[in-house]
């Protein structure tokens with residue numbers, strides 16, 4: 001029963017982390033193409049999506065660590081799993097950095113740095129694809 005709950009939470013967090021990554025990317029690219037800066041309300045949405053992404057990644061780590069311990073007795077599963085958790089760790093760091101950047105820019109009432117946001121979104125997309133591919137190979 002606890003396995004089902006953990007897996008369910010793991011999958012739910014995947015939906016929310018992926019969803020927030022797609023959302024932030026789309027909003028930023030629409031505003032960048034229009035050469036405009038997100039207004040205060042869109043800024044709030046971006047900040048919320050950032051928090052949702054970070055919380056989902058933390059839930060993915062908590063449930064993932066429990067799943068690995070319960071099902072496989074630890075983290076030595078296979079190399080695809082190593083790649084998966086390495087990419088997941090980078091994603092977590094990236095999400096922390098972006099959230100801190102967005103927090104500081106909203107505190108200073110300046111728009112988030114365009115290049116930081118662009119690089120972060122592109123790396124985030126690449127990393128989440130690596131994590132998913134790693135999961136598909138590790139648990140096939």
Ligand code: HEM
Pocket residue numbers: 010014017060061063064065067068069071085088091128131132135136139140
């Ligand atoms: C961005 C973060 C993550 C994503 C997108 C992700 C994605 C996935 C997916 C799609 C599966 C299903 C694979 C399957 O059952 O065939 C899965 C299962 C699993 N994940 Fe993650 N994961 C993430 C983070 C983590 C982390 C950080 C850990 C460990 C510390 C972890 C450990 C596991 C384990 C042990 C399973 C269960 C395998 C099984 O049912 O046999 N995951 N994950």
